[in-house]
Amino acid sequence: MGQKEVILNKIQILITNHFNTPEAAFAFFDKNGDGKLTKKEIVKLLKEAEISGFIRGIxxxxxxxxxxxxxxxxxxxxxxxxxxxxxxxESK
Structure with a gap:
């Protein structure tokens, strides 16, 4: 499994295990409620998905x-x- 697949898998696990729906996950990370995720909000999602701090920005x-x-x-x-x-x- 390549690095991209590992990261995507961790994101899927986070959403599946901690939220009832993808909509709930989106709303949770959309802190300002504007209907869009900023780079900062995506970095928070990656942190919650246990993606290494070293590569979160990339x-x-x-x-x-x-x-x-x-x-x-x-x-x-x-x-x-x-x-x-x-x-x-991809996970199927």
Whole structure:
């Protein structure tokens, strides 16, 4: 399993074990309630998923780069849902 898969798996475990739904996870990490996750909020999610502090900044940038479809530098609910669906598909 590559590093990307390990990270995505940890995120899936966090969401599955600590939240009833992906919506609840999104709302929990969307601290300001604006419907979008900032890089800082994504870093918090990665910390909760037990991703090493050394690579959290890099990983958060890569997640935004990979899933930010509208190019605003943030992850909205639809982009988050797409990422979660992809993570779920990869774990099967």
């Amino acid at each position: 990983v958060s940038s890569k997640l935004i780069e990979g899933y930010d479809k509208d190019g605003d530098g943030l992850i909205n609910w639809e982009e988050f849902k797409f990422a979660i669906d992809e993570i779920s598909d």
